[in-house]
Amino acid sequence: MAIVFVLHRFGAFVLLLSSVASASVASLDRRGRDPICKQIADKISSASQVYYPGQSKYFADIKHWASSSSQFSKCSVEPGTAADIGIILGIVGSTKTPFAVKGGGHASNPGFSSTEGVHIAMTRFSEVSYDKDSQTVQVGAGLVWDQVYEALEPHGVNVVGGRVSGVGVAGFTLGGGYSWKTNQYGLTVDTVTAYELVKPDGSVARVTEDSDPELFSGLKGGGNNFGIVTQFTLKTFPQTRVWGGLITYTADQIDKVVDAAAKFSSEVTDPKASMISAFNFLLGQPGVSQLLFYDGPSPPPGVFDDFLKIPHLTKDVKTRSFLSLVTSSPSDATAGTRGIFHSAPVLGYSPTFLKAVVNESVHWGQKLAFKSASFISYDVEPFLPSLLTHTSSRSAYPPSRSTGFLPLNLYFAWTDAHFDGAFHDAVRASASHLTELAISEGQSLDAAPIYPNYAIFGTPLESIYGSNLAALQGLKAKVDPENVMGLAGGFKIAPK
Secondary structure, three states: OOOOOOOOOOOHHHHHHHHHHHHHHHHHHHHOOOHHHHHHHHHOOOOOEEEOOOOHHHHHHHOOOOHHHOOOOOEEEEOOOHHHHHHHHHHHHHHOOOEEEEOOOOOOOOOOOOOOOEEEEOOOOOOEEEEOOOOEEEEEOOOEHHHHHHHHHHHOEEOOOOOOOOOEHHHHHHHOOOOOOHHHHOOHHHHEEEEEEEOOOOOEEEEOOOOOHHHHHHHOOOOOOOOEEEEEEEEOEEOOOEEEEEEEEOHHHHHHHHHHHHHHHHHOOOOOEEEEEEEEEEOOEEEEEEEEEEOOOOOOOOOOHHHHOOOOOEEEEEEEOHHHHHHOOOOOOOOOOEEEEEEEEEOOOOHHHHHHHHHHHHHHHHHOHHHOEEEEEEEEOOOOOOOOOOOOOOOOOOOOOOOOOEEEEEEEEEOOHHHHHHHHHHHHHHHHHHHHHHHHOOOOOOOOOOOOOOOOOOOOHHHHHHHHHHHHHHHHHHHOOOOHHHHOOOOOOOOO
16 A cells, blocks of 8 residues: 655556557457457356457456556456356356456556456446444445445444555455554454355355355455455444544655654554554655544544654644545555555564665665656554454464564556566565564564565465465365466465
């Protein structure tokens, strides 16, 4: 989750999309419709639809938050029922056709929710159905969290979901889910009570801890390895108005922000209080985007005072609705550029370590400036050490709940595709360097798992799932012995 220091928009993606799309459309028109796409169109019900290059729905389906995550597929499919997804999986599985499953489209890894084969867009799974009696909500896999918060607001309840605008429900939840409410209730996966899952064999199942505990735990952080989730049932919690928002600071105030962030990380124990310090490099200068959050109309004295007394460039902090808080972050300002996330899990944020983070942002911002870098960001996300203790249930991620590692997020954005490799190499090098620095401070990171929603492609599965990997491979062999989901992108667990 990258928080942007100055709002700005880019038009390069639109121009590139138009030019490349024209060539693709001409090529497809000469070949005619792809036979696999036609087979799908012939078999699915009227609740679903297949779209082809040249149609506006097709371009909307394949578009991603990061332009580098988009690919031109043979067709896009918008399934409208779980049964139709089963039909689609049967066709792509039997023909060994590569496919993609896109929820909100916020994945930064190329090919994780895009393909040159058949693109499945979950757009039509857009239900938000609140059940007051059970205090749960059923949420469709095609939604972004903004839509969920808006639908729940009249009921005075909320869920443990994304912290900034534009993040998709499906990928976020299937990867774990760190939230503004994590200190109080755990990760998003800790609040899931049921999954509607279309299995690789086409059957549809409601998976709960009682019905299938092994598969239920595998879906909690296991990504899209075991089928396609169409709906999540989540616990809800009472929601009042909240306090917080965005403050931006210029380079001359960074040392004060470092001290405030280190103090907050080590001393604040109120589970309703949370923050993100994003140390950025933009337009040749370092700066900070500071998000503050308190789950109540106002924080107790002293919780955020160190941040509030620092001279700021902009400030939008107030009592507001939860949805207003989430949309106050300009996280979509770099939408349409090329981009990549990565993570360096740590145990804490000392002033020395945070100064190293600032130095990394400046170093890579300057070094990559002539390779079309548009934005470099390091997002410091402290949580309480108890963040993983809110459930005793097993999950794919994190593999262990004995230690609450913190998912430091790195986000690099650029505009020129020729430099993709340089940025991928740079973000890997930076994460590795910061890990080494944390270890040199005495942090024990041998068993630290990398958060899959931030991890760059190519991250070893052992680094994500740790000691859980063998069990997940065994589960994969039971649920997907033909490895149908291996035809889709993501961190792929192979059957054992």
